[in-house]
Amino acid sequence: MSRFLYYFIFLTMFSNIIASVPKILLFESKKGAIPSMIAAVIIGTLLVYIIVKLFDAIPGKSLPEMLKIHTPKWFAYPVLFYLFLCWFTAGLITLITYVFLFITFFSPETSIVNTTFAFVLVISFGVLMKSRSMLYMAEIVIVLFVPLIFFLLIKFFANPKLDWDFIEISMMHANHLPSYSAFGAALYIFVGITNLVIFNKLFTKKHKMGWKQLLIIGFTGMVVLFTTYFVPIGYNGFEQIEDFTFPWVSTSDSIRMKYGLIERVIFIFILSFLGIAFVSLLLHWHVALKILESIFEFKRLKWKGKMLAPYIFVIIFVVISLVLTRKLTQYQLFVFSSYFYESLPIFFTVLIISLVIVKRRAKL
Amino acid sequence: MKQRFRNYKVIVVVAIYFSSVSILAGCGFKDIDKRVFVTGIGIDPAEKLEGGYKITLKLSLPVASIKSSTGPNYEYLVYEGETLAESIRILETHTDKVLEFGHAKIIVINEDLLEDNVKDFMDYFIRRSDIQLIAWVAAAKTSAESILRVEPAAESAVSSTLVNFFGGSGSDSPFIVSTFLYEFRRNMLSDGIDAVLPLVDATEDKKELIVNQSLVVKEKSKPFELSSEQSKYYNSLLNGMNGFSYKAESEDLTLVINMEKIKVKYKILTNKGKPTSIKMNVKMIGIIGQSNKNLSLKDLNKYDKIASEAMKGEIEDFLTTVQEKNLDPMGFGLRYRTMMLYDKNTNSEWQNVYPTLPLEVSVNVSLKGTGSIE
Numbered sequence: 001m002s003r004f005l006y007y008f009i010f011l012t013m014f015s016n017i018i019a020s021v022p023k024i025l026l027f028e029s030k031k032g033a034i035p036s037m038i039a040a041v042i043i044g045t046l047l048v049y050i051i052v053k054l055f056d057a058i059p060g061k062s063l064p065e066m067l068k069i070h071t072p073k074w075f076a077y078p079v080l081f082y083l084f085l086c087w088f089t090a091g092l093i094t095l096i097t098y099v100f101l102f103i104t105f106f107s108p109e110t111s112i113v114n115t116t117f118a119f120v121l122v123i124s125f126g127v128l129m130k131s132r133s134m135l136y137m138a139e140i141v142i143v144l145f146v147p148l149i150f151f152l153l154i155k156f157f158a159n160p161k162l163d164w165d166f167i168e169i170s171m172m173h174a175n176h177l178p179s180y181s182a183f184g185a186a187l188y189i190f191v192g193i194t195n196l197v198i199f200n201k202l203f204t205k206k207h208k209m210g211w212k213q214l215l216i217i218g219f220t221g222m223v224v225l226f227t228t229y230f231v232p233i234g235y236n237g238f239e240q241i242e243d244f245t246f247p248w249v250s251t252s253d254s255i256r257m258k259y260g261l262i263e264r265v266i267f268i269f270i271l272s273f274l275g276i277a278f279v280s281l282l283l284h285w286h287v288a289l290k291i292l293e294s295i296f297e298f299k300r301l302k303w304k305g306k307m308l309a310p311y312i313f314v315i316i317f318v319v320i321s322l323v324l325t326r327k328l329t330q331y332q333l334f335v336f337s338s339y340f341y342e343s344l345p346i347f348f349t350v351l352i353i354s355l356v357i358v359k360r361r362a363k364l
Numbered sequence: 365m366k367q368r369f370r371n372y373k374v375i376v377v378v379a380i381y382f383s384s385v386s387i388l389a390g391c392g393f394k395d396i397d398k399r400v401f402v403t404g405i406g407i408d409p410a411e412k413l414e415g416g417y418k419i420t421l422k423l424s425l426p427v428a429s430i431k432s433s434t435g436p437n438y439e440y441l442v443y444e445g446e447t448l449a450e451s452i453r454i455l456e457t458h459t460d461k462v463l464e465f466g467h468a469k470i471i472v473i474n475e476d477l478l479e480d481n482v483k484d485f486m487d488y489f490i491r492r493s494d495i496q497l498i499a500w501v502a503a504a505k506t507s508a509e510s511i512l513r514v515e516p517a518a519e520s521a522v523s524s525t526l527v528n529f530f531g532g533s534g535s536d537s538p539f540i541v542s543t544f545l546y547e548f549r550r551n552m553l554s555d556g557i558d559a560v561l562p563l564v565d566a567t568e569d570k571k572e573l574i575v576n577q578s579l580v581v582k583e584k585s586k587p588f589e590l591s592s593e594q595s596k597y598y599n600s601l602l603n604g605m606n607g608f609s610y611k612a613e614s615e616d617l618t619l620v621i622n623m624e625k626i627k628v629k630y631k632i633l634t635n636k637g638k639p640t641s642i643k644m645n646v647k648m649i650g651i652i653g654q655s656n657k658n659l660s661l662k663d664l665n666k667y668d669k670i671a672s673e674a675m676k677g678e679i680e681d682f683l684t685t686v687q688e689k690n691l692d693p694m695g696f697g698l699r700y701r702t703m704m705l706y707d708k709n710t711n712s713e714w715q716n717v718y719p720t721l722p723l724e725v726s727v728n729v730s731l732k733g734t735g736s737i738e
Binding site for chain 1: 532
């Protein structure tokens with residue numbers, strides 16, 4: 001498996017802490033979050049396997065190209081549009097959650113429009129990059145931030161104030177039926193691999209996908225989910241954990257670096273996850289943009305030999321996110337992201353079915 | 365070619381101009397000289413208002429340079445109001461600068477307030493995202509305001525004495541219990557554990573602070589005061605805090621032991637799912653710091669026994685005292701809840717049994733030496 005595939009997977013895994021995943025999981029903590037997480041790890045790993053295997057059949061081509069060649073129009077375009085919506089929402093949720101978090105904890109006095117605008121400005125330049133540069137950027141960010149995140153994780157786990165009794169109590173709630181919304185949220189961490197829809201264009205070799213690779217992905221997913229779910233409980237207790245709007249940020253504020261450069265870990269935490277969340281957001285929106293471009297090809301919209309369509313799309317992205325960050329309340333965001341996560345099984349089904357169809361038709 | 369390049373430049377410049385207009389419209393930041401840092405928050409019951417609070421904010425005044433300043437400069441803002449948020453909003457109008465809470469490292473609460481409305485004002489601290497969850501919480505004897513107002517002579521500029529007591533960064537003693545805000549909230553609101561706060565007192569002339577007692581806080585019951593000895597055992601057992609002066613006496617021998625390491629293991633023994641007893645195993649390693657007689661290194665084993673007996677008595681005394689009051693600072697209830705799958709009766713069951721649950725404490729002290737003299 002190419003190392004870039006791991007980056008896709010890991011970036012989404014790490015950035016789940018910034019999205020609403022922990023909030024939803026912890027909200028369901030007394031209603032069967034644990035069985036849902038176990039189910040999500042098993043099914044998620046399987047899905048990764050299936051998707052990589054299916055993409056192996058169409059090396060060097062992106063899914064929109066394949067769909068357009070091998071399937072009828074009435075099938076290809078709605079599917080592509082649905083996929084676009086999913087990717088765009090995934091990015092949007094990360095963005096809005098991050099903006100909310102940023103103005104709550106980092107600079108409460110800055111207006112929400114300014115904050116969003118500053119974020120979106122950087123992102124829109126990134127989204128317009130070439131797919132290949134995108135991969136290299138992902139690599140750089142991973143190399144820069146993952147050591148920092150590991151350091152933070154060690155801090156989280158090694159702290160004697162982390163009360164394992166609370167974690168064990170929460171494990172004792174395993175005797176519930178799995179909850180669907182928690183399952184959806186937990187499944188989100190495996191979404192990263194689907195970025196192949198566009199990036200498959202850059203991979204011409206077959207991916208090696210065996211037991212070893214599956215174990216690495218499954219195990220990392222398990223560790224990530226374990227951390228996402230149990231660490232906030234260990235620091236903030238089990239009874240009232242669902243009260244927190246940003247459980248992970250509050251948890252990171254519970255760590256003190258006695259002799260550190262900065263005593264409050266929260267600032268290092270927010271900044272390092274800013275990097276991770278940005279790249280995950282960029283990947284999602286880049287894919288969204290590419291799919292959108294493949295749907296609406298405005299060939300006549302040209303200016304000095306350059307296609308204008310992507311720029312227009314990005315401006316639409318920016319406007320939508322500016323409007324939504326202003327309009328949405330935190331509760332609406334929570335409900336909105338719950339719906340999104342709950343729709344993930346449908347997303348996977350649509351993707352896999354269309355891949356299978358492409359594969360069959362291509363061989364005919 | 366050149367013509368085209370110029371056109372392009374003009375468009376870029378115009379675009380930059382237009383986009384900067386939207387940014388220039390309002391600057392949300394305030395400069396540091398327009399801010400004043402709150403270093404401590406004190407809460408007392410209001411004197412004039414029924415059911416209200418008296419808020420004291422300790423503001424740290426900036427100094428030109430640490431070298432030239434003679435000591436710390438503080439300003440105190442005091443206001444009585446019905447709620448915390450309201451009082452702080454009013455206090456913002458008592459100063460020309462923005463109150464910056466990001467550096468509030470200590471929250472002092474009058475012990476009378478800890479009986480029933482803790483949740484009420486604790487909510488404000490957690491909700492306000494700029495107050496650190498790693499701020500220390502302490503209970504004040506008599507009045508939080510007077511505790512905050514103590515300015516010991518040993519205090520240096522740009523530092524706060526009260527904060528240095530906690531967390532082992534300054535004073536490091538097993539008598540001092542340190543509690544973070546998040547920890548206090550967690551333990552107070554969870555079933556099966558009760559929060560413990562350090563109790564801060566001042567000397568009579570209001571020149572020095574004393575922190576060696578603590579309070580066990582439980583919702584809807586009067587906080588229970590632990591003596592300094594009991595606080596020390598609580599700290600040693602739960603936080604593994606080590607330190608000096610654990611006293612052991614037998615018929616004619618008095619030893620004072622300096623503990624280096626304390627290891628505590630406990631489990632709850634059950635019979636058919638019902639708790640039957642708490643078994644606690646304590647291992648301590650230390651050296652003898654003082655004695656009233658000449659000691660001999662050969663007899664270390666004998667001293668071990670004496671010390672073990674004495675420690676066992678003290679630990680049992682601490683545990684049974686809190687147990688009789690139906691308080692659980694050690695979190696035995698939590699441990700019990702980890703032992704079985706979730707059932708909504710577990711907690712009430714535990715509550716019924718706990719006050720009369722037998723305790724089995726075994727202490728094993730191993731002394732390494734007698735110091736530099738025998």
